[in-house]
Amino acid sequence: MVGLIIGFKKERKMDIISQLQEQVNTIAALAFNTFGTLQRDAHPVKLSPNYPDPPPPSNPTEDPATAAGNVSEQPKLMTAALVKAAKQFDALVAALPPAEGGEEVQMKRIAELQAENDAVGQELQRQLEAAEKELKEVQELFGQATDNCLNLKRPD
Amino acid sequence: MATATYPPPPPYYRLYKDYLQNPKSAPEPPPPIEGTYVCFGSNYTTDDVLPTLEEQGVRQLYPKGPNIDFKKELRSLNRELQLHILELADVLVERPSQYARRVEEISLIFKNLHHLLNSLRPHQARATLIHILELQIQRRKQAVEDIKRRREDARKLLKESIATLDGN
Numbered sequence: 001m002v003g004l005i006i007g008f009k010k011e012r013k014m015d016i017i018s019q020l021q022e023q024v025n026t027i028a029a030l031a032f033n034t035f036g037t038l039q040r041d042a043h044p045v046k047l048s049p050n051y052p053d054p055p056p057p058s059n060p061t062e063d064p065a066t067a068a069g070n071v072s073e074q075p076k077l078m079t080a081a082l083v084k085a086a087k088q089f090d091a092l093v094a095a096l097p098p099a100e101g102g103e104e105v106q107m108k109r110i111a112e113l114q115a116e117n118d119a120v121g122q123e124l125q126r127q128l129e130a131a132e133k134e135l136k137e138v139q140e141l142f143g144q145a146t147d148n149c150l151n152l153k154r155p156d
Numbered sequence: 157m158a159t160a161t162y163p164p165p166p167p168y169y170r171l172y173k174d175y176l177q178n179p180k181s182a183p184e185p186p187p188p189i190e191g192t193y194v195c196f197g198s199n200y201t202t203d204d205v206l207p208t209l210e211e212q213g214v215r216q217l218y219p220k221g222p223n224i225d226f227k228k229e230l231r232s233l234n235r236e237l238q239l240h241i242l243e244l245a246d247v248l249v250e251r252p253s254q255y256a257r258r259v260e261e262i263s264l265i266f267k268n269l270h271h272l273l274n275s276l277r278p279h280q281a282r283a284t285l286i287h288i289l290e291l292q293i294q295r296r297k298q299a300v301e302d303i304k305r306r307r308e309d310a311r312k313l314l315k316e317s318i319a320t321l322d323g324n
Contacts, residue, residue, distance in 0.1 A: 017276050020230075024269050031241055031262070035248070086238055093230045099279065102223045106282040113289035120296040127303040134307060138314070 016096055023089045030085055034078040041074065206274050217268045226276055233272065237265045 014022070046053075172182040192201045208216075217236070218229040244258040 017273055017280055021270065021273050024266065028266055035244070086234060089234050090231060093227050096227055099226055106286065109286055110282065110289065113286060113293065117289055117293050120293055120300065124296050124300050127300055131303050131307050134310065
C-alpha cells in the first residue's frame with residue numbers, strides 16, 4: 001500500500017481504495033485512543049457511598065490531564081474527531097467511481113479492446129512499412145540526382 | 157562473528173559460450189512455473205486470489221452474490237461500526253465486564269470492511285487495464301494519422317518539385 005509522502009516533497013495522492021483503507025485504519029486508531037484515554041483519565045469508581053472521595057491533587061500542574069483543564073473536554077474533542085473521520089469515510093465512498101457491471105462485462109470489454117488494439121497496431125505497422133519504403137525510394141532517387149549533377153550528365 | 161562468503165554464481169554461464177555466433181546452441185530459459193512451488197522452505201502458489209472470509213474463519217456481514225453494491229455495503233458497515241462503538245461505550249459504563257463481546261464485534265466489522273476493500277482491488281486492476289488499452293489505441297490511431305499526413309505531404313512536395321524541374 002503506497003503511503004503519503006509528507007514533508008518537504010509535494011504530497012502525492014493515493015488511489016481511492018488505498019485512501020479508504022487508510023481511513024478505516026484511522027477510524028480504528030481513533031476509537032482505540034478514545035477508549036484508552038477515557039479509561040486512563042476516568043475518575044475511580046465509587047465502591048460504596050460511605051467511602052469519602054480521594055483528596056483532589058494538590059498541585060494541578062503535576063497532573064497533565066487536569067492541567068489542560070480538559071478532563072471533560074477530551075471526550076468531546078476525541079468523539080468529534082471520530083465522527084469527522086467517519087464522515088470522511090462516507091465522502092470517500094461517495095467518491096468511488098461507479099461500478100459498471102461485473103467481472104464478465106469488464107472481461108468482454110478487455111477482449112474487445114485487445115482485438116481493436118491488434119487491428120490498429122497492424123494498420124500502424126503497414127503504414128510504417130510503406131512510409132519507410134517511400135523514404136528509401138526518395139533517398140535513392142536523390143542520390144541518383146546528385147550523382148547526375150556532379151557528373152554533369154544531361155537528365156533523360 | 158563468523159561470516160560466510162556469498163555462494164558462487166550458478167555454473168550455467170559456460171553453456172552460453174557461443175551464444176553470439178549461434179543463439180540456438182545455448183539452452184532455452186526455464187518455462188514459467190505453474191501451480192505451487194517451494195521457495196526457501198515455504199510453499200507458494202502462483203494463483204494469487206483473495207481468500208474468502210469463511211476460509212479465514214470470519215463471519216461475513218455483507219450479503220454474498222455475484223454483484224455487490226460496494227458503496228452501499230461500505231456505508232452500511234460504517235454505520236454499523238459507529239453504532240457498535242457507541243454500544244461499547246454504553247457497556248463500559250453500565251456492565252463493564254461484558255466488554256469482550258462488543259470488542260469482538262467491532263473487530264469483526266473492521267475485518268469485513270478491509271475484506272470488502274480488498275475485493276475491490278481486482279475490479280480496480282481490470283478498470284486500469286481497460287483505461288491503459290484505450291489510451292494505447294488512441295495513441296496508435298494518432299500515430300497512424302500522423303504517418304498518413306506526412307506521406308501525403310511528402311508526395312505533394314515531390315509532385316511540386318517535379319513540376320518545377322520540368323518547367324525548367
